[in-house]
Amino acid sequence: MNTSTLVLLVLAALMAIIVVIINNKIIVKKNQVAQAYGSIEIYLKKRFDLLPNLAAMVKKYMEHEKEILLKVTELRSQVEQATDEKEKIEASNQMTKVLGGLNIAIENYPELKADKQFLHLQYEVSEMEDQISAARRAYNAAVTRYNNQIQLFPSNLIAGIRKDEKELLLEIPKSDQKEVNLNQLLNS
Numbered sequence: 001m002n003t004s005t006l007v008l009l010v011l012a013a014l015m016a017i018i019v020v021i022i023n024n025k026i027i028v029k030k031n032q033v034a035q036a037y038g039s040i041e042i043y044l045k046k047r048f049d050l051l052p053n054l055a056a057m058v059k060k061y062m063e064h065e066k067e068i069l070l071k072v073t074e075l076r077s078q079v080e081q082a083t084d085e086k087e088k089i090e091a092s093n094q095m096t097k098v099l100g101g102l103n104i105a106i107e108n109y110p111e112l113k114a115d116k117q118f119l120h121l122q123y124e125v126s127e128m129e130d131q132i133s134a135a136r137r138a139y140n141a142a143v144t145r146y147n148n149q150i151q152l153f154p155s156n157l158i159a160g161i162r163k164d165e166k167e168l169l170l171e172i173p174k175s176d177q178k179e180v181n182l183n184q185l186l187n188s
Helices: 003-059 063-081 085-106 110-114 116-151 155-162 182-187
Strands: none
Touching: 003 063, 003 085, 003 116, 003 155, 063 085, 085 116, 116 155
16 A cells, blocks of 8 residues: 555545544534423423412412413413424413413412412412523523534534534514513403
């Protein structure tokens, strides 16, 4: 074997190693996105399980606020029936908005606010919202790392061969970022 053949073999081996390393990095980043989304699903499920308890407790105090409770039940069903990530996140965002309205409505019921069971449930829902928010941030960070990995050279060459596509960040629509209007929620 002559020197130029040996150099070509070494370069080919080096290129193969680089391709494998880049491919593995893409796979790791993609799995991190899936894991982060799985965390969101876990917290949404926990919230989903807490809501009937909260709704049952609130229902006995606020019969005329029934529209909010119906909306929560409807959104809970939407989350359960969602088939893809985007639908689940959309229903979750709407539920966060409605729960904000529920907290405002609860202000009108001092006896409810003083109930220990209700306070515990309210704390759990609040804690769950914080966990969902943290999980969304972790998901967006994983998506950003993954998207950077598949868009930067030379990884983009391997990602193109693998047909990897950019993941979407979870974004709260501008309309959901404003203050909650309880009257609007009740009349929708």
